[in-house]
Amino acid sequence: MKRLSSVLCVFAVLLAQPVSAQAPSPDRMRMNQRVFDRVWNEVRRTYYDPHLHGVDWQAARDRYRPQALAAVDDRGLYRALSGMLDLLDDDHAGAQPPASVRRQERLRQRRAVIGFTLAREEGETYRVEQVRSGSPADEAGIGLGWRLRAVDGRDWGPEFDVVEGRPVTLTLIDDTGAERETVVTPRVMEPVPAFSADRSRPGVLVLRAEGFEAGLGRWVAEQLRGLPSETDVVLDLRGNPGGRLMEVEAVLACFLPRGEDWARRTGRTGRVVLLRTETDCDGRATPVANDLAVLVDGSSRSAAELTPAALQQSRRAVVVGERTAGAVLISQDTSLPDGGRLSLSRADLIMRDGRRLEKNGLTPDAIVARTAEDRRAGRDPQLEAAIRLLSENNPPG
DSSP: OEESOOOOOBSSOOBOOOOOOSOOOHHHHHHHHHHHHHHHHHHHHHOSSTTGGGOOHHHHHHHHHHHHHTOSSHHHHHHHHHHHHGGGOOTTOEEEOHHHHHHHHTTTSOEEEOOEEEEEOSTTOEEEEEEOTTSHHHHTTOOTTOEEEEETTBOOOTTOBOOTTOOEEEEEEOTTSOEEEEEEOOEEEOOOOSEEEEOOSTTEEEEEESSBOTTHHHHHHHHHTTOOTTSEEEEEOTTOOOBOHHHHHHHHTTTSOTTOEEEEEEETTOOEEEEEOOSOSTTOSSOOOOOEEEEEOTTOOTHHHHHHHHHHHTTOOEEEESOOOOOOOEEEEEEOTTSOEEEEEEEEEEETTSOOOTTTOOOOSEEOOOOHHHHHTTOOHHHHHHHHHHHHHSOOO
């Protein structure tokens, strides 16, 4: 299955496991070897750039394989893998430990959570990007923009897991720079919906997608069915980490003519493939004519960059917000022997108008910031700007 990104944000802070100073058991060492060798060989054989961005891959093996084999737990193994994959300077090249894979697979299921989303910054620093209303994190007073320093006295890592009813001690740095230690107890909550529609504003439909997950294109088509032509549409892709390329095509089919090419992908062999809108939107003969705005920010990645870029280059939508992440290579996942997952770029991508979004990001038509203070106060200047721009394009009367 093709995917455009691996998820960098998590929907709960996770419970640290004890650290062992002992050498790995023979079984552990054998599994470490199997996982490392699978990752190293997959990169060597299938990475979209046969030159691996100039990285000496044999030297990378010599450096990181001993670290991986000596790991006593998933943290050590996946840190070694991450260190090696980071040499590629590719946000889509990443290895997820088994706990992270299980968590991602349960993302839309009822499960135990603490209730905030983390976004990775430089190095091993993680920032609180979202706090779910009514969650243990919300009740503990954890704020947007705070930085996670430790979990039960240890650095947080994606190999941790969370257990219902088991308290976790979080050490965070708040927005004033002060250190705060908070004990929270995970509890079971219903999942956050992958897609949501807001019709509370007259003449405006706001469609929010948490990710380009299975069914997004069909859901967008359903929301647009029977919509009056004078109703403006806002597609909110802020914080969206991306997902399936087929869902990008399905969403674009609702707004662009069938057969319109919007990008070019180039694989390892150098063969160029045109990406076109090959489907229709809920059986429509033509795409919808409603005026459209797309919201993006610095956490909009991959599919959530390609979609607004395609609409922007066709002058089909006004893009509002902040420059996107610049992570748009087309990737594919591979299962690892221990239940982990490797995400690896299999193709380069250039927009039809020649723009290269990888490492550059998408620049909105209207650059509007939304600060942590705005979010804490419930203000949304980006959405307000999008609605205003749509209204100015279609004055009443």
